[in-house]
Amino acid sequence: MNNKVILISIDGMRPDGVMQCGNPFVQQMMQMGSYTLTAKTVLPSVTLPCHMSMFHSVPPTRHGIGTNTYTPMVRPLNGLFEQVAAAGGVSAMYYGWEPLRDVARPGSLKFAGYLNAYAEDATDGKLTDLALERMEKSAPDFVFLYMVETDEKGGHDNGWMSPAYLGYISAAIDNVKRVYEAFGDTYTVIVTADHGGHERSHGSDMPEDVTIPMFFLGKRFDAGAALEDVSILDLTPTIADILAVNPAPEWEGKSLAK
Numbered sequence: 001m002n003n004k005v006i007l008i009s010i011d012g013m014r015p016d017g018v019m020q021c022g023n024p025f026v027q028q029m030m031q032m033g034s035y036t037l038t039a040k041t042v043l044p045s046v047t048l049p050c051h052m053s054m055f056h057s058v059p060p061t062r063h064g065i066g067t068n069t070y071t072p073m074v075r076p077l078n079g080l081f082e083q084v085a086a087a088g089g090v091s092a093m094y095y096g097w098e099p100l101r102d103v104a105r106p107g108s109l110k111f112a113g114y115l116n117a118y119a120e121d122a123t124d125g126k127l128t129d130l131a132l133e134r135m136e137k138s139a140p141d142f143v144f145l146y147m148v149e150t151d152e153k154g155g156h157d158n159g160w161m162s163p164a165y166l167g168y169i170s171a172a173i174d175n176v177k178r179v180y181e182a183f184g185d186t187y188t189v190i191v192t193a194d195h196g197g198h199e200r201s202h203g204s205d206m207p208e209d210v211t212i213p214m215f216f217l218g219k220r221f222d223a224g225a226a227l228e229d230v231s232i233l234d235l236t237p238t239i240a241d242i243l244a245v246n247p248a249p250e251w252e253g254k255s256l257a258k
């Protein structure tokens with residue numbers, strides 16, 4: 001495929017969290033690309049339901065996964081990974097929380113790497129290393145990089161917006177910067193979150209839980225443009241559009257690429 005995309009999901013990253021984390025690359029992303037600080041995720045604002053919606057462009061009422069336990073869809077539909085595979089594209093996925101393996105059906109990934117963030121330290125950085133290594137070697141058309149430390153070790157262990165939480169976001173943004181510096185010329189880089197959080201939890205319809213930031217760095221996005229009315233359901237149609245992959249008929253979101 002002529003155009004390539006890496007999607008980076010930073011679990012539990014709130015818009016005010018990324019704005020206050022102190023990492024100067026956040027301002028650079030807002031100047032170089034398009035962004036939103038007011039995108040909406042779906043309910044329940046929980047990791048697996050939100051990522052299923054991120055990759056299938058339908059709400060949990062349609063895909064049917066309402067908890068962090070995967071169940072096969074009653075009315076199956078293709079997600080992004082399946083559509084990329086059907087178009088002959090190559091996908092890779094690197095993740096630090098095992099249940100996420102179910103966002104891609106068997107046969108739709110050529111490369112994958114999992115590190116257990118509960119058993120090992122600094123998995124966000126190590127997963128980024130794995131993704132970078134694979135991009136260097138094989139240049140997959142679509143790469144998904146998922147970092148969980150902001151949610152688990154930041155939000156749940158220390159509280160959303162705590163200094164420790166902001167520190168994990170800043171470290172995750174450092175990893176985004178490494179990806180951008182190595183591959184910003186050849187890949188569109190998209191950074192998002194699945195949900196936010198409050199106190200030491202999430203899952204509710206509170207604005208703190210359902211509002212997420214997104215950053216889009218690539219030639220299909222205007223520099224410095226604030227995007228309005230964005231949903232997590234828009235990510236998969238946007239990525240398919242950039243890759244020139246057909247959307248599945250069931251997808252409900254819209255492409256944000258110009």
Ligand SMILES: [Zn+2]
Nearest residue numbers: 012151152202
């Ligand atoms: Zn969580």
